[in-house]
Amino acid sequence: MPDDPFADLGGQRERTRAESIGDELAERDRVDPEEPPRRPEPARPRNRYAWAVGIGALMVIVAVLLLNAVPNRGKAVLGPKQGSPLPAFAAPLASGALVGDANLCQRTPCPDGAGKVPACAVASEQVLNSCKLRGGPAVLTFVVTQGTDCEPQVDRVERMRRAFPDVSFAVVLSGLEHDEAVQLVRRRRWTLPVGLDRDGAVTNLYGIGVCPTTVFSGGDGKVAAVTLRNLTEQQLRDRVRRLAQ
Incomplete structure (x- = not known):
């Protein structure tokens, strides 16, 4: 039998240690209440x-x-002006044995570094001479090899060009030394003339800033159109067909 027969009935009893601590904390909250949590400041617009x-x-x-x-x-990077003659240059061909920079002399007296004689006066089977391209409709494709993937444009030109025997097709290839260019031409099986512009001088002369760039010139040797993007074979055929009319 328990010592206190009235304990279960809720009679008076001594307070426990836990209850005393709870009362102390409640009194402390009443006297010195904590500050309510602050709302976060809205984000400033x-x-x-x-x-x-x-x-x-x-x-x-x-x-x-x-x-x-x-x-x-800082000059225009949109290619030569429509209606202007093709700027003169004579560049070593990848298929030839000449090694060096292109001749850019437009007329006498030739500036230092441009060439000893005007480019149009350079007659050799080992050079690509733009002055000869002025003799009829021509398509000149500019390709820069460093950091680009423009070679497929020349592949498309290579495939469609034989359908237009009265139109001249050529490539200006910038950014490679002679031996590297020869390997590229052989690897891709290009048979059209490829002029080497190892120092980018011809590209600069023509104001080329996009790869690939295609320059179309008419039978009068003047620039008919310039495209600053890839062209499909059908687009090339359509443009060349209009050029040859």
């Missing part, structure tokens, strides 16, 4: 004007960097 200005400044910086990166140092 961004300054859209400052954001737009920042993006605009970044675009200007990128444009300046790209402009300084192209070889023509």
